Amino acid sequence: MSARRRYWLMKSEPDTFSIDDLERVRTEPWNGVRNYQARNFMRDGMQVGDGVLFYHSNTEVPGIVGTATVASKAYPDETQFDSKSVYFDSKSTREEPRWFLVDVAFERKFSRTITLDEMKQHAARLGEDFALIRRGNRLSVLPVSAAQWKYLLSLE
DNA sequence: GCCAACGTTGGC
DNA sequence: GCCAACGTTGGC
Numbered sequence: 001m002s003a004r005r006r007y008w009l010m011k012s013e014p015d016t017f018s019i020d021d022l023e024r025v026r027t028e029p030w031n032g033v034r035n036y037q038a039r040n041f042m043r044d045g046m047q048v049g050d051g052v053l054f055y056h057s058n059t060e061v062p063g064i065v066g067t068a069t070v071a072s073k074a075y076p077d078e079t080q081f082d083s084k085s086v087y088f089d090s091k092s093t094r095e096e097p098r099w100f101l102v103d104v105a106f107e108r109k110f111s112r113t114i115t116l117d118e119m120k121q122h123a124a125r126l127g128e129d130f131a132l133i134r135r136g137n138r139l140s141v142l143p144v145s146a147a148q149w150k151y152l153l154s155l156e
Numbered sequence: 157g158c159c160a161a162c163g164t165t166g167g168c
Numbered sequence: 169g170c171c172a173a174c175g176t177t178g179g180c
Contacts, residue, residue: 136161
């Protein structure tokens with residue numbers, strides 16, 4: 001028995017890893033998340049098959065650029081053990097890994113970007129629990145309700 | 157490039 | 169356990 005499909009939004013800086021990069025490689029380990037809340041969403045909340053809104057942050061026009069799916073259960077982020085990686089964490093051990101990730105698989109690139117600006121205009125409809133447009137929210141992985149997912153896709 | 161927001165670290 | 173200092177995120 002599997003629980004109902006859940007939905008998420010995951011941010012990536014397109015200069016580092018864009019939706020086009022994901023389309024090219026098809027599946028990517030979502031490494032480098034070093035925020036506990038974001039980690040908890042991946043480790044404790046995500047299941048294979050969940051829907052992901054792929055969001056481009058820190059770019060000229062930030063917004064949702066496509067969809068992906070969660071393609072694995074959570075497992076330890078290998079980069080935390082790599083002393084040469086920028087994501088290296090000297091306090092993490094293989095016995096007790098601190099950071100987890102999931103694999104994310106490309107699904108679809110939108111015909112256009114659903115911009116952050118546009119989402120703000122639809123704030124009333126998206127609701128107060130839509131974390132992306134709550135002031136000051138910097139989480140790079142955040143939950144999206146089924147209603148928000150449906151509504152955001154309808155904007156394309 | 158600036159800087160507000162805010163999570164994390166570390167001294168006490 | 170408080171909280172100032174610091175570092176990072178990410179919109180603008």
